Amino acid sequence: MPEIETARLLLRPYTPQDLDELAPILSNPAVMRYSPRGPIPKDQVKEVTQRTLQFFITHWQQHGFGVWAVVEKATAKLIGHCGLNFLPNSPEVEVLYRLDEAYWNQGFASEAAKASLRYGFEQVKLDHIVAITAPEHKASRRVMEKCGLKYEKNAQFYNLDVVYYALARSEWRSDDSLYISQS
Template identity: 75%
Template sequence: MPEIETNRLRLRPFTLDDLDRHAQILSNPEVMKYSPRGQIPTNKVKQVTQEILEFFINHWKQHGFGVWAVIDKQTSQLIGHCGLNFLPNSPEVEVLYRFDQSYWNQGIATEATKASLRYGFESVKLDRIVAITVPEHLGSRRVMEKAGLKYEKDAHYYNLDVVYYALSRSAWQPDDTLYIPLFHPKNTD
């Protein structure tokens, strides 16, 4: 599975070793405020986080793309996740992201989202990538717009009324920000 390096971030595959730190991020009620899951009960955070990580890992194995662990290059700390995922019961691929609250309003989500879009269009050769959020999640909507996605419609996913943004490969414009894909050879042992 590939890794990507950007100006401030390293996007790498998740491992189950990420469980404790990612559970810490997902246990914050503000981080989960607009999540389809809602706030995760304290006694279930580790279990739910493990299920999420296993889903992300298996999605990569099944589809050749997925959601990365996002690492702050300066601190080497896991700060959230970002990547590509099939929308439920749909052939459409969404870009999604969730970050530790201390990394909000710094352009981190936009930087990771742009890298994920570039990977989806250049490496996976997707024709279209979508993003969804609840209408009142203005921060997420700003990330989508800064990354080049355009509002298309109101929709219903994850049992929620959402706004639906999209970007086609033909409309996508790569920028000159640092983007270094790092591909690792498969283990042949």
């Protein structure tokens, strides 16, 4: 599984050893507010985090792409995740991101999402990548727009009403931001 280095981040494969760093992020109700599963009850955090890690690891093994652990290079701290994932019951691939609250509004999500899109279009050769979020999740919508995704429609995924953004490889343009891919 490849790693990607950006100006401030390292996107690397998750391992089961990430459990103790990821669990506090996923247990934060503010971080999970717009998650399809919602906030995780305290007594289920470890179990849900283990299942999440296993899902991400298995997705990489099955599809050759997936969701990375996002590590801030300056501190070597795991700050969340970002990457590519199949939407449920769909052939479509979404770019997704979830970062610890302390890292919001600093451009980290956009930086990680742009790297994930570049990987998806350049290395995986995907023709189309989508993103979804709750209609009221303005911060997530801004990330999508900064990355070049365009609103297409309202939709339903995970039994939730969402806004659906998309970007075709033919419309995608790489910027000059640092991007180093290592396999």
